[in-house]
Amino acid sequence: MTETVRLWGARFRTPPSPALMRLSRAPQNYFRLVPEDLRSSIAHASELVRAGILTQDEGDKISETLTAIGNDFAAGTVAPSHADEDVHTFLERVLVERLGAMGGKLRAGRSRNDQAANDLKLHLRGVAKQITSDLLSLQDALIAQASEHQTTLAPGFTHLQPAQPVTFAHQLLAHAQGFSRDIERLQDWHRRSSRSPLGAAALAGSAIALHPELSARELGYDAPCENSIDAVGSRDHVAEFLFVCAMIGVNLSRLAEEVFLWSSRQFRWVVLDDGYATGSSIMPQKKNADIAELTRGRAARLISGLNAILTALKGLPFAYNRDLSEDKWAAFEAIDTLGLVLPAMAGMIETMQIDAARLKAQSTEGFTLATEVADWLARNGMPFSEAHEITGALVRYCEENGLELSDLTPADLGAVDSRLGEEMLGHLTPEAAVAARAGYGGTAPARVAEQIERLKENVSRQRDWAKA
Incomplete structure (x- = not known):
């Protein structure tokens, strides 16, 4: 009994x-x-x-x-x-x-104080690698889609307004770069959390367990904590872990927000796989990006967990206080949340179908090639401030006459400004616009291909770390 x-x-x-x-x-x-x-x-x-x-x-x-x-x-x-x-x-x-x-x-020779601190730290150190593995699955999905669309033209946006043509791969890889930094943050966190609280006992250290450096190595740490009070009374490693989780949540939420737009009837850039979408109980025609919506909502939990632990820590005196038990609530909520949303997001991205023709058709809508005009004038010796004014006048001319920049004729150019030469028209294509952005990190297909290869190498190194 x-x-x-x-x-x-x-x-x-x-x-x-x-x-x-x-x-x-x-x-x-x-x-x-x-x-x-x-x-x-x-x-x-x-x-x-x-x-x-x-x-x-x-x-x-x-x-x-x-x-x-x-x-x-x-x-x-x-x-x-x-x-x-x-x-x-x-x-x-x-x-x-x-x-x-x-x-x-x-x-x-031990206390629940050092046990509790140690148990959670050990758990988080293991979980950090599982979160990394799940993030890498999402990275694989983004890289695979980007590899298929290195030359697919798309409109790039600022302020949610059409701005300049980009390759769709470049847009996907922008999210992959953010997740790559999230993994680097987890790796940095893992290094900083490599000291064992075991041996600190209640707060003053143990009079019996006098070789915590040995148990630290046995548990996979680099060394014991330098200060026994700090060992049991601090949870900055939990707060930092929660910050990384919150940042992952924010980056997931930003990707989710774009998926809403891409899959909307107004954009129609992508079609979500039926296995990664839901319907409506009243409207039979609906196909909803629920994974993205739930992910965006769960990001709020990740942010609130970070806020909760920071608030719990801010006024604590001396060594251990029971307030510190809030660390587990916040950490487990973050772990469980990411454990649900990351595989779902990876599957959604991996299986979505991209409409390259529609993307290309929209890539020049909203006068996204206007910068090409200003750049051409600047390359021909005109101060950019003046080139900007002429280009603005050209856009106004197009609006007044119901034209796109790609519809312009030499006569149209001369009607706006005599310095707008006919040879400039060859630059007013989305292909020319993206090819011109050939600097490191630019959207030119050749640069995107290099970016993919570098990202693949980084993913390989990060996967080796997660498996170690």
């Missing part, structure tokens, strides 16, 4: 009230930290052997039993009870049930 175990309480005259326990008890999803707590406990058992608190045989027995508990938990044959206050209570209860008094020895 399972007995109620508490890791505190001997100095209290009465048991905790039900109201206290309801508030204090960890939510069920916090028990996802069981694997990390078991890893930490096995590392701590080795510390206790080094300290002489456990014999080698006892240390081996405890480690073997902890491993067995982990296997049973994964198989669903052992689970937290309603009376287990948190993951630490649950695992100590099961350990004592299986080993008796020997199991109770494991608590020496």
Whole structure:
């Protein structure tokens, strides 16, 4: 029969009230930290052997039993009870049930304070690589679509108004570049989160676990934390992790917003695969980009989680405070959110069909070639300020006469300004416009092809890191 175990309480005259326990008890999803707590406990058992608190045989027995508990938990044959206050209570209860008094020895030299800090940090370090893998799947989808549309002409926008022709690949890769930086932020975060809190105990360090550098290496860290108070009392690594997640959410939301436009009846640039769209319960004709909408909405959760942890941290005194338990709520919400939206977005991008002909037809609407006129005049020695004025007059002429720039004749040019030579008309094509943007990072197809190759190489390096 399972007995109620508490890791505190001997100095209290009465048991905790039900109201206290309801508030204090960890939510069920916090028990996802069981694997990390078991890893930490096995590392701590080795510390206790080094300290002489456990014999080698006892240390081996405890480690073997902890491993067995982990296997049973994964198989669903052992689970937290309603009376287990948190993951630490649950695992100590099961350990004592299986080993008796020997199991109770494991608590020496550590505290729930350093355990809690360590469990979440370990979890986030592993999850960062899973998020990276999911982001790389989205990168693969963007790169694959871009590779198919390196020469597909499209209108580029500023202020959501037609601006200049671009290749559609260049537009897709703009999003890929943002996600590439998100992965770099995760890698930077992983490096900065490479110090172990284990050994800090409650706040002052442990009088028993005197070699935290050894347990740190055993757990995959570079070293222990430099300061035991900082180890248990800071959560800037959680805040930074949440910032990266929020930034990913913002970048996903921006991509989602463009998918709405691209797939709308007004744009009709792309057609979403039926498997990645939904319909209406009342309007049979509807095909909605619900994945993009849900992603845009979930970005709000990611931003709010960052705000929550920053607000919780801003006024905390000294070492550990229970306010810090908010770190898990915010972190798990971010992890679960990205775990849902990233695969869905990757599938939507991978399977969407792009209408290259419609994109090309729209690439010159709204006088997107006007800059070509001003550039041509500037290359022929005219100050750009003057070239800008002449080009504006030419656009006004087109509007008044119902023309596009591509419709202009030499007579039209002469009617606006005698310096608008006939040879300029050869530059008024979207193909010429994108080819002219041939500097590094430009939309010229040759530069886009180079960008794709560099991005593929970066994705390969990032995938190697995620798998390591």
